[in-house]
Amino acid sequence: MNESDSQQDSTDTQPRSHRSKISKPLISRITESVYCVQRRDYMSCSYIVVRENGIVLVDSGIDSNAQDMRDGLAEINRSPEEVKAILLTHWHNDHASGAASIRETSGAEIYYHEDGHAKYTREARARGIRGWLAGRLPDAGFWAPVRGLLELAPPRAVSATTFVSEGDLILDEFRVLETPGHEDGHVSYIFEAENVLFAGDALAVVHDHIGFMSRFLTHDFKAARESMLRCLTLEVAAICPGHRYPLLDPKAEILEQMRDRLENLRWWPIIGC
Template sequence: MHHIQLSNAAFEGRNSVYLLGDGDAAAPTTLVDTGVATPDVEAELRAALDARGVAFADVDRVLLTHWHHDHAGLAGAVQNESGAAVFVHEADADLVAQRGSAREDLRDAQEAALHDWGLPEKEREGLLAFNDEHSDLAGEPADVTEVSDGDTVALGPFEAEVVHLPGHAAGLVAYAVEREGRREAFVGDAILPKYTPNVGGADVRVERPLARYLDSLERVQSLNLDRAWPGHRGPIFAPSERARDIAAHHEERTARVERAVTDLAPATAWEVSAELFGSLSGIHVLHGPGEAYAHLDHLVREGAVERTPDGYAPA
């Protein structure tokens, strides 16, 4: 297995792509994630594969952890040259395949969420324009093979089990394998070694985003992994501990959000976001209030906060 790191200026550090089975006649040449669809990143990926004697045309399979452009953007380009099968969870399949109105529906859902979260018109319009200007990062559509929780994908001498871990994205999955006597998984952005994955803004299609993500963190712990290979930066050598740390972080953030509501009431998700993160720009104009909303929604469901016509207030 080769760990390839690709440039990424917008998200959680350099993207990680994993090459499996290169040069092994018994195993299909497989990529886990692909990086974002920019000419520079495509050139980086081609060069990294070439250094290992692999071209796009040699790839047999692409396993996508989720639909985000920095993970799935080059899947279509790889498939166009190789005919590779591209695997993605059914919840994200339409976005990767760019089928029907999937991308337009997502944009509409984002616009509705931004209004619901109380973003001022200038910030709403700026973010939507930012997204439109960067829509080409999605790359070419791919003909996808849909997978569901519990499915397996054959990788020659071993199989990868599909583990659905929604929260950061509706269709985020890990691919768990038994390799060299260790239980490992390619986890995408389910857990990251340095940052905490965004919840709420990264995929506005997810209902009850924080609750679902906390459930996913519990599931990561239940996998009893020896090592996790995340979608950014380097390996995580204590995945269960990292999942517990992220859950504790969200418990602390929920308390901060509750205090902010008490201080600001009535408060919008945008106003709570400002208390948490200060001034935001670029894609973080989506991620910040989205994260605030995820915690506010959780507090409403727990009965600690109520939503009024003017914003959130203590229950």
């Protein structure tokens, strides 16, 4: 789909949300450079990484106009114009919706894995009744991820400036870890300067423990299990997941406990726990 097609398409599916009904995100500082932007809907988390030469976002919020990321940047006295790159873990609406809008504002480079390309760009979006139904749902707030899962695409097309793959080092600081299973083309990123893992939806953090993403949201159980194991063998200062709260200084026994559980897993849990 070309750019004019995508603009036409997003016009056809106007949001029915009202900003006044959407609560502002919760912003918390995780490390020296990393801030978590958490939306109450789905407790979804995207991240702002503040570097000397610009700002990097890891995922881009749940709003198609990136309002949650804009609010987060304002809260730390930074502006969307300073965003130089957006690293996307996967195309789901609660992670990738704001990317097109921030790119329009700042010209930020967009990074994601090629396996998700047709969904990010909306080329693979569901059509017919399914697409029509999706277009009736708001593209912000509670219904946004439902709309995305129904339509199999974010509300606004976004296209990578660079595809990432296993082992790539982006901007000299972010190492790519391929972690499919929750979704094809899902990747995680390790911010090496502060040893922070951005795990997206490769795993869940439930209170102070590692948990599973829901069975209903897991595309490939075998791959998801391998991806979780990969994440849990890393020694990192913080695990920043795509939902709930980051886990700071994860204890070795907690990681080991989950690795054991995964090694003996017979049935993927219906809800994350």
